[in-house]
Amino acid sequence: MSSNDPQGYKKTLNSPYTGFKGWIDSRLPLVRMMEAEYLKFPVPKSLNYFWSFGGIAMFCLIGLILTGIFLGFHYKPSADEAFDSVERIMRDVNFGWLIRYLHANLVSFFFIATFIHIFRALYFGSYKAPRELVFLFGLTMFVLMMGTAFLGYTLPWGQMSYWGATVITNLFSAIPFVGDAILKLLLGDFNVGDSTINRFYVLHWLLAFAIVGLVVFHVITLHMTGSNNPTGSEPQSWDETVSFHPYVTIKDLNATIFFFIILAFVLFYYPNILGHSDNYIRANPMVTPAHIVPEWYFLPFYAILRAIPDKLGGVLAMFGSIAALGLLPWLDTSKVRSCLFRPVWRICVLLFAINFLVLMYMGGKPAEGIYVLISRIGTAYWFLFIFVLAPLVGFLETPRQPLSITNYLQSKKA
Amino acid sequence: MRSLFILVLSLLSLNTFAAGSKIDIPKYDWSWKGFFGTYDRASAQRGLKVYREVCAGCHSMDLIAYRNLEDLGFSEAHIKAIAAEYLIPDGPNDEGEMYEREAIPSDRFANPYPNVQAARAANNGAYPPDLSLIVKARPKGADYLKALLLGYVEAPAGKEVPEGQYYNKFMAGNLIAMPSPLSEGIVDYDDGTEASMDQMATDVTTFLAWAAEPSLEDRKRIGLKVILFLIVLLVLAYISKQQIWRDIK
Numbered sequence: 001m002s003s004n005d006p007q008g009y010k011k012t013l014n015s016p017y018t019g020f021k022g023w024i025d026s027r028l029p030l031v032r033m034m035e036a037e038y039l040k041f042p043v044p045k046s047l048n049y050f051w052s053f054g055g056i057a058m059f060c061l062i063g064l065i066l067t068g069i070f071l072g073f074h075y076k077p078s079a080d081e082a083f084d085s086v087e088r089i090m091r092d093v094n095f096g097w098l099i100r101y102l103h104a105n106l107v108s109f110f111f112i113a114t115f116i117h118i119f120r121a122l123y124f125g126s127y128k129a130p131r132e133l134v135f136l137f138g139l140t141m142f143v144l145m146m147g148t149a150f151l152g153y154t155l156p157w158g159q160m161s162y163w164g165a166t167v168i169t170n171l172f173s174a175i176p177f178v179g180d181a182i183l184k185l186l187l188g189d190f191n192v193g194d195s196t197i198n199r200f201y202v203l204h205w206l207l208a209f210a211i212v213g214l215v216v217f218h219v220i221t222l223h224m225t226g227s228n229n230p231t232g233s234e235p236q237s238w239d240e241t242v243s244f245h246p247y248v249t250i251k252d253l254n255a256t257i258f259f260f261i262i263l264a265f266v267l268f269y270y271p272n273i274l275g276h277s278d279n280y281i282r283a284n285p286m287v288t289p290a291h292i293v294p295e296w297y298f299l300p301f302y303a304i305l306r307a308i309p310d311k312l313g314g315v316l317a318m319f320g321s322i323a324a325l326g327l328l329p330w331l332d333t334s335k336v337r338s339c340l341f342r343p344v345w346r347i348c349v350l351l352f353a354i355n356f357l358v359l360m361y362m363g364g365k366p367a368e369g370i371y372v373l374i375s376r377i378g379t380a381y382w383f384l385f386i387f388v389l390a391p392l393v394g395f396l397e398t399p400r401q402p403l404s405i406t407n408y409l410q411s412k413k414a
Numbered sequence: 415m416r417s418l419f420i421l422v423l424s425l426l427s428l429n430t431f432a433a434g435s436k437i438d439i440p441k442y443d444w445s446w447k448g449f450f451g452t453y454d455r456a457s458a459q460r461g462l463k464v465y466r467e468v469c470a471g472c473h474s475m476d477l478i479a480y481r482n483l484e485d486l487g488f489s490e491a492h493i494k495a496i497a498a499e500y501l502i503p504d505g506p507n508d509e510g511e512m513y514e515r516e517a518i519p520s521d522r523f524a525n526p527y528p529n530v531q532a533a534r535a536a537n538n539g540a541y542p543p544d545l546s547l548i549v550k551a552r553p554k555g556a557d558y559l560k561a562l563l564l565g566y567v568e569a570p571a572g573k574e575v576p577e578g579q580y581y582n583k584f585m586a587g588n589l590i591a592m593p594s595p596l597s598e599g600i601v602d603y604d605d606g607t608e609a610s611m612d613q614m615a616t617d618v619t620t621f622l623a624w625a626a627e628p629s630l631e632d633r634k635r636i637g638l639k640v641i642l643f644l645i646v647l648l649v650l651a652y653i654s655k656q657q658i659w660r661d662i663k
Contacts, residue, residue, distance in 0.1 A: 045662055087477050087547075090629065097629035098636070242662060250655045257648045264644060268637020269449070272550060280551035280626075281543075290586075409663070 037223050042241035043248050044229035046405045050120040051227065051248075052255030053113045058215065059256055060110035065208060067103040075155065077201035079194040082157035083282045101271040107149055108274045109263045111297035114142060115356075122328075122349050125337030126228040132329040134225065137218040139326050144211050146298065151204040153295055157197060158279030163292045165192045165200070171305070174312040191285065231408045232337025240405040291366060299363030300356050304382065306367045307375035317379060324386045331386060333394030341400040345393045348385060355381050437584055439554045439561050442616070446623060449638060452631050453624045455487045460603055461621025462486065464614050466496075468595050469545060472537060474525040477546035478625050481519040485628055486621075493519050500524035538578040540591035549619070549626040556623050558584065563615040566594035 015025035015032065025031040074093050076085040089096035118138070121127050127135035154165040169186055173179040188195030226235070235241045242248065266273060274296060278289050294302050301318050308314035339346035359378040365371040403411060445454035462483065465475070480497040484490070497517040502524045505512035517524055527533035534541050549555040561584040569581035569588075579589045601609045624630075 084477075091477065091482075097633065101633075246658050247662070250651065250658050254648065254651045254655050257644055257651055261641060261644045261648065264637060264641050268633055268640065271633070277551055277553050277555070280547045 037219075037244075039243065039245045041223065041244040042235070042238065043227050043244055044231075044235050044405055045240060045242045045247070046229045046231060046408055047227065047248070047251070048230055049251075049255050050116070050124070051229075052252045053117040053120065055252040056256050056259050057110060057113040057117055059260075060106050060113055061211065061215070063106045064103060064110065065212070067099050067106065068205075068208065070099045071103055072205075075201075077155065077198050079157065079197055079283070082155060082197055086156045101267055104275065105263060105267045105271060107152065108295075108297065109259070109266075110145070111149070113259065114145065115297075118142065119353055122352065123339045123346075124228055124230055125232050125332075125334075125339070127329045128232075128332060128334075128337050129329065130225045131222070131228060133221040134218060135329060136326055137214055137221060139322060141211050141214045141218060143322055144207050144214065146301075148204060148207040148211065149295065149297065151200045151207065154192075154197065154200050155204065156279060157283045159281040159283055159287070159289050160276045160279040160292070162192060162283035162285065163289055164294055165196065167292055168294070169196075171311075171315045171318075174315045176312070228337065229405060230338060230340060231403050231405055232341070233402050233404050233408075235405055293364055296360070296364070299361070300359035301363070303359040303363035303375040304379045306363075307372065307379040317383075321379075321382055324383060328386060328390055331390040333391050334397065334399060336399040336402055338402060341402045342393075342397060343400070344397040345389075348389045348393060351381070352385050355385075437586070439557050439584060442557055442560055444556055444623070445620065446630055449634060451634060453486070454620055456605065457617045457620040458486045458624050459488070459621075460601075460605070460607060460613075461617035461619070463603065464596075464601050464618040465545070465621055467601050468614075469618065470523075470526060472526055472533070472542040472592075473545045474527070474542075475523040475546045475625060476525060476544055477522070479520060479522050480517060482625075482628065486624065490519070497521060503528070538591060540578075542592070545622055545625070547626050549623045551626075555626075556619050559622065560615045560619045562590075563594075563596055563618070564611060 015022045015029070017025050017031060021031055071089065074085060074089045074096065076082055086100065089100050091097075093099075121135060121138070150164075150168060154161045169183060169192065172186060173183045175182060184190065186196075186199075187193070188199055229235075276293065276295075293299075301321065304321050305314040305318040308317045334342060334345065336342055339349055355378050359375065359382075362371050362375040362378065367375075444451070445457065446452060465473075480493050483493050483496065488496070497519050500517040500521075500523075501514045502517045502521055503512060504515050507513055527536065530541060543551075549559060552558045562582060565582045565584035566580060567583055569575045573581065573588070575581050575589065579591060580593050581588055582590045596611055596614050598611060599609050601614060603609050607613060
């Protein structure tokens with residue numbers, strides 16, 4: 001066992017430490033695990049700032065859980081009391097407004113970080129072998145994130161909370177045979193009501209911690225393969241890597257602070273800009289808002305839902321759009337990972353990202369006329385990208401020879 | 415029959431809204447805008463007077479307590495005096511009876527109606543919304559509110575205005591169940607400010623903006639410090655990063 005072999009702890013049970021650290025480490029190998037995975041862990045030295053968004057997302061998650069705990073101290077999950085308890089947090093709890101605005105805006109920034117993180121995975125081919133499981137755990141987390149965010153949005157019990165919950169839970173009634181039973185189980189009633197908010201509150205917590213659990217798997221699988229990098233080429237020697245600490249930690253710290261400056265700007269000066277004004281109106285089952293729109297981060301998927309004229313079809317397309325992404329590691333036939341060396345696929349991926357933003361815009365518009373047409377084209381491209389372009393382009397395209405990490409860094413300097 | 419009428423009416427008004435009759439809300443200058451914005455205390459205090467003498471006849475503000483008025487610069491004694499002008503229901507007492515008593519600073523603003531049904535019955539079936547959050551509960555918030563208060567004009571020829579409805583150029587669908595609440599000089603300001611329509615609309619909007627977001631001043635003050643701190647931290651982190659990565663080729 002060489003001492004600079006970071007995987008060394010797997011080969012021996014003897015702790016390399018003495019004293020108190022050694023006492024702990026020989027009983028609970030936390031010290032050597034942390035050292036191997038977070039201090040010495042080798043990372044390609046060619047990472048750009050796109051690689052910071054996983055860490056940023058993790059900080060967002062931690063922030064959400066911390067603020068969520070404090071909100072939970074004061075919040076009352078009841079149809080009669082929820083709205084007032086949120087206003088009590090905003091007005092009477094010390095720094096309650098800060099905790100609540102932070103929680104509400106961190107979600108949005110969590111999604112921004114996650115969208116960029118997923119885009120990075122697509123652009124640089126991080127989903128391809130041997131990182132398929134990293135990608136699948138990531139996508140699963142993304143689905144749970146959306147579930148948690150949706151549940152959380154119902155909790156303030158404003159008009160959009162109530163009607164958003166009504167529209168989205170109604171989707172489950174589209175499932176043949178068992179739809180109505182699932183709907184009743186979900187709502188605890190025939191309508192969104194007091195029992196709904198109670199179970200949504202519990203599930204909001206449950207899913208949040210399920211995400212934390214999946215982060216562990218996401219990171220374990222990532223640390224088995226190591227990080228991808230812009231070239232998509234694996235490091236060929238120690239020289240092409242840097243240790244996680246201090247090189248990656250300081251870089252991620254820079255990116256995280258920058259990201260949080262933008263968050264702080266929104267949080268302190270436009271805290272409601274990403275929300276909907278209707279949610280400051282108490283939920284009223286007798287009055288339907290003129291346009292029921294979900295939170296901005298659901299809009300692309302909402303557009304896909306509404307693009308399909310059939311209810312069940314729409315639901316399948318919406319959930320299918322994310323599930324299908326999970327097939328990319330096997331549908332993408334190219335041997336080359338990174339878009340830097342795949343001229344045709346690069347255009348497809350960039351179009352996919354633009355298409356995502358277009359769908360987001362369409363999801364916020366009423367489902368009529370040209371908006372539906374564009375949503376349909378966007379939805380078609382989404383599935384075309386995964387099921388046709390991924391296998392076909394990989395087959396037909398002639399990629400350039402990927403540069404090694406060293407050559408890539410030299411060519412960048414030149 | 416009447417509910418059917420209201421339903422048809424609301425559908426029609428929604429329809430005109432969806433059909434793209436875009437209403438441009440003017441932009442006004444507010445004291446609390448910008449990085450260092452604060453609520454104009456004098457204006458908010460006048461706004462409270464407008465609320466108490468004009469709006470409070472129909473609109474509740476049940477998230478605001480009299481003690482909150484301290485934020486606007488009212489003294490404790492003044493707040494006690496204001497609260498004592500209102501009667502609020504309380505009880506049951508030791509005999510099991512409900513009774514009314516004078517409000518104290520810890521009470522929420524007295525509600526003009528005992529319940530929603532009473533409010534509807536007194537207002538032709540329309541419910542005057544609670545104003546505690548109204549500035550945050552409408553798109554364009556304060557601008558919309560001031561525009562609405564000043565937006566009562568003669569209905570254009572051909573536009574039918576049903577009984578109990580009024581024409582307002584900034585209301586969605588242009589029909590509103592509230593008659594123009596303000597009129598020149600309806601309030602007699604204590605500080606001698608002339609109670610013009612524009613002045614009253616500005617003052618009451620300032621007061622309601624404060625009521626909707628009383629933490630705004632704290633938020634902006636803390637925000638500036640947080641952002642400055644993070645910028646300094648970023649500079650230090652950037653210098654550290656350059657140092658650490660110096661030897662990596």
